[in-house]
Amino acid sequence: MTLPALLLAVDSHQSEVAETLISVGEFLVIFVAARVLAELMVRLQLPTILGELVAGVVIGVSGLHLIVPPDTQAQLSAWSLSVLGSLSGLEPASVQDLYAETFPNLKQVSEIGLYALLFLTGLESELDELVAVGAQATTVAVTGVVLPFALGTAGLYYLFDVPLIPAVFAGAAMTATSIGITASVFGELKFLRTREGQTVIGAAVLDDILGIVILAVVVSLAGGGSFELAPLLKLVVAAGVFVAAALFLSRTAAPAFDWVLDRLKAPGEVVVAGFVVLTLCCFAAQAIGLEAALGAFAAGLILSGSKHTHAIQGTVQPLVALFATIFFVLIGTGMDLSVLNPMNPENHEGLIVAAFLLVVAILGKVAAGWSYVSKVKTNRLVVGLGMMPRGEVGLIFLGLGSQAGLLTKSLEAAILLMVIGTTFLAPILLRLVLGGQSGGPDLDPLAEIPT
Template identity: 45%
Template sequence: MLATATEEASAEPESVIILCGVLLSLVAIFIASKAGGEFFNWLGFPPVLGELVGGVVIGVSALHLVVFPENGDYTSSLIMSILQATTGLEPNAAQTTYEATSEVLSVLAELGVIVLLFEIGLESNIRQLLEVGIQSLLVAVVGVTVPFVAGTAGLILIFHTPTVAAIFAGAALTATSIGITSRVLTEIGQLSSTEGQIILGAAVMDDILGIIVLAVVASLAKTGEIDVLNTVYLIISASVFLVGAILLGRFFNNSFVALAKQFKTRGRVVIPALTLALVLSYIAAAINLEAILGAFAAGLVLDETDIEDQHLEDLIIPIAGVIVPVFFVTVGTKTDLSVLNPAIPENREGLIIASFLIVVAMIGKVVSGWSVFGIPQVNRLAIGVGMIPRGEVGLVFAAVGSDSGALSPALDVAIILMVILTTFVAPPLLRVVMKTEEVAEPETSS
């Protein structure tokens, strides 16, 4: 009895300290997102880029306020130092508290990208996506195949990289961050354009292809052979999931509207909508797909859903405004710019390999825009540029490759550098090429 009481007494303060750590971290994240977003908006750049930079400032590369376990232990986190000074956190419990706090923040970041993709799905038009479906598929296939083949072959032939490691690095080049690209398209008012719909559809398909590629190369790294059955399973499950969601969309939409009309209390529209998004996200994750695909499918299902005077898209915006920045700032906090330091010997080889990977990463995606056919006056450069950012998807590839032991330190650094540069370069570049199109249109019409 005494032992149980003691355990309960010690557990409660620990949970309170973890809460304090999360609260302080969110304060830093919200300040960074707002300051960075406003500053970059003032400069004329996409606010999402400011959120990423804000994350870099408070993360492992600068202030060390929000630091995750993959970048260091609790001693490298300033927030943990503050907790030790203000809450009496003992050193022997600090690492556990640090890991628990980081886990909570990671979950919140994942929720952020789920809400973002749900919002993007609501803003998209399922009929327009189906109209450019073949175009999106071609862009995705070319955008996966070209950088994968060029990157893998180049690493083997030029840098004499072991085959499995080269395949892993080539696979990392196939990724596209749908979250970052879709956010930029929304900010510049181009999400519903033909280019925006092709990019969005291609990014979704790219995610599916990326998951399959990752599963294949991860199996190759662990066992030395490809798991054919798992690959076939992923292809079938992804196809059935997305096609099923689209085909059943009308039924879901009508049922949702009928149900929401029966509710009279606060959240009568938004809570059922988010529930559907979470259910589909769970199903996607449970069958080894990305949860964000489920959220995006839910958004497509509920596209153009209006109930009396309440517009679902308008109701989601305030929620997204709170939780989505956590995702982008978190991506920034994990960006370790120390890999750019040529004074560190192991970084030098990585910088050389990174230069090659960055060129292949950008050209490989840009050429995918030229696979679009049959659509006059489409901005193919914008489509290609929209596929460039690797973001969190590229970081997943890097993490899996590093954990498998297939990557050398130099190649690991090179992949991280490629992810960093493509993530930060793509948003302003996409804004420029989209503006070029807007300027060119009046001249064409006249």
């Protein structure tokens, strides 16, 4: 072997060692931090998801810089780069470049956690229960989209003199509801199958569909393109067809799935067959322009009538415990809390706008809890608070706005603070409102929560 070839082989080996160290180190840091904070939250009687988000903040761009999303322009801590560099034989700059290249893999793994969580949420939902609260969920979803969007856009445009397109974009970011965070909180509190829980989950799904439509319009306008009705109608029709197909299959597909599963003999047949349905639904949703997350929920709903539902739940829950943790921690790692510093004059405008957006974001969703008519007594505050967290969906909106160059630094900081505030407040407020109540496994699925 020639000397140049030998040097190339050595460099390649060092890069492989560094990539392995980075990947293993990421998982180690995430799981240890998440577990420590989750244990603390349990002892404080707070949802564990809050601990995972805080863990992300601690190890992310606002804390130790052990895990930093490349799109935040932040660097890994000098200590991390030095350790990884010395172990792999690479320069710190090379380690940082490798980290930026491998981070998308971590993000993809985290998305598996989100899809598994929503799949599990669908499995734990009953179609009859969702249909029973369908009218209420639709009203909650529409109100929870229209109020924050209208009030946020109008307030920014008229009160703060924000140009129309950035104001519309910020208003659109306020329409989001993080179905992942909502499902996690209700599942942990064992209120997922109450009337309130089913109303919120149904509304959150519709919220995502409405949010996608709004996002398509806003991105088109932001890109300088003219507004075209045909693509928008196509997207609306696609969403309607997808939801109708999911509802139809949830009534008819379970027996066929059971027939196939009963004839599989190789180990792991339950989880593999379930994930085949999950990936097919995610693929179908993404292919017609919807979010893959909606497909994951639809897959769970389709299999909720299977006689193997409990077995599927048992195999999926460990995957959720592992990979959904990564998803929620990564949300926290990208939150830059430096924008909260009132001592920095550059933050003042953003803090004022953020206070306005946060109030509107909270009131708009909470008001949605009073927007429906129901003959059964329900805790409307729980419904409104369940719709409140923006989470990863709000961050997606923010990221698109930043990439398009639509947002000033102050408006970008204000939207980020709105997302952070609603994401952290929702689990805390739900726990306070529900107190020591627990739905329990034998709770009537459509029972009310005492007010």
